[in-house]
Amino acid sequence: MKTAKRLESIHEYYFSQKLREIEELNKQGEKVINLGIGSPDLAPHAEVINALQEESRKSNVHGYQGYKGIPAFREAIANWYQRWYHVTLNPNTEVLPLIGSKEGIMHICMTYLNEGDEALIPNPGYPTYRSAVQLAGGKVREYELKEEADWMPDFAALEQQDLSNVKLMWVNYPQMPTGQLPTQELFEQIVAFGKNHNILICHDNPYSFILNDKPMSLLSVDGAKDVVIELNSLSKSHNMAGWRIGMLCGAKERIEEVLRFKSNMDSGMFLPLQVAAATALKLGKEWHDGLNAEYTERRKKVFSLLDNLECTYAKDQVGMFVWARIPSTYKSGFELSDKILQQAKVFITPGGIFGSAGDKYIRVSLCSPVALFEEAISRILKS
Known part of the structure; x- marks a missing residue:
């Protein structure tokens, strides 16, 4: 075969x-x-585990769930973004729970890339960006990150290229694997670049709480929702990697577009997991x-x-x-x-x-x- x-x-x-x-x-x-x-x-925190145990004992929580997640979980995500990132999200339209943010990378590529469309991915960067682009039929175009440039994109070099076939740009700050923190100026440059070239910026943001007392979201930049969608996760920040709980945040139109693909791939997240995740997102400093x-x-x-x-x-x-x-x-x-x-x-x-x-x-x-x-x-x- x-x-x-x-x-x-x-x-x-x-x-x-x-x-x-x-x-x-x-x-x-x-x-x-x-x-x-x-x-x-x-x-994870003991309260999170208790929430999962208590909710799992109920007889009416074991069926299929809605593709957009329960309102309480979406509201918890929106409140978490407001509290830590100072980003306002509508929990009904601008938040989409994911069964781990890694699946979101694939969902995004399948939603937006046609055969032959190009996506910018960082080198070095998370290998899944490359494989997801290729599985979706897209072409990978690398942009190199250098230590002497603090592992940040060379926008001047990118501007010299023909970007007419580029539909997506994957970015990831704090950057993995280099551990480079973002700056406000960098985030503003990324958003401006996306707007100037009509490129959807896909920001993968799972590391912002680890050894960092000033978490940042790319969505905090003025006008970012016009060109930015952001993945986030409880895997690292809340010790819940095996629970597979992530989220996609962005403009209503982007959430609806990705949902068209995602809703054909799974049947929703286990309800007790969502309740426990909402509990995790309420944890304090x-x-x-x-x-x-x-x-x-x-x-x-x-x-x-x-x-x-x-x-x-x-x-x-x-x-x-x-x-x-x-x-x-x-x-x-x-x-x-x-x-x-x-x-x-x-x-x-x-x-x-x-x-x-x-x-x-x-x-x-x-x-x-x-x-x-x-x-x-x-x-x-x-x-």
Whole structure:
């Protein structure tokens, strides 16, 4: 049986392959320390878990749900955006709950891209942007982000290009994998660029609360809703990655357009999950402060680990990873990553999986306890 042509340029997700390799090493008794994947290891708030348990006990909550989510959840999202981002959203028309924001990337590409349409994606950037564009039949056009430019787009270079066939631009700040924070000026430039070229700006915003006390939304820029839609998620900010709870926010017209596709892909989100998610979104500053205090201690250990590897890095980066340049003695992050895995049985993500501009970098996840980082450092020093 032949697979569809749309899969010809799509490969298995890197982490899917690597996890199998690590699993095989573990079966051999190696006990690999995985510092690669950004899956929070801490639990959600107890009130969130209680809400899920209590709601799940009810007999009338187990059926299909509406495609737009329950009003209480949409209102919680709108209130959360107002409270933290100072963005006003109409919960009835400008908010769409998602079964994880990753599905939203695919929904957006399928909604707007025709065969041959182009989408701008960052290099380095989240690999799913590329695969979703290609699966939708679109063409990827990379825009390179450089360390010397603070990992921000070169708009002057973009303006020199023929952008007539570009329909979407994927942006992501705080940026993954580099941890670069946005500035107000950058956000204003992105919105202006979208308006000048009639390009829909798709902002992926799951990291704004991690090690960052000033969360920002691209929708906060005046007139942003004319050209911007924003994905967000509870995976990182509320330790709910496996719950698959995300959201799309934007103008009424954009929400309705994406819903036309999404409503053919799923049958709504489990009601108790929505109630629990609404509870999570009501948590206060003390929740984020506590979470970030833990990540701060972990990041200190990661800095120490990277120092031992003679890598260089910016200490002001945010998010749940640390991005670091490898020593010149290695050809690529893949080489360093493979060496550490083979010799120390510690897995660190090579930056090249995020694009060619990441070849000279590695990325370390903060999603492990301090003791595990200490063990990883000990192994590396002994190897």
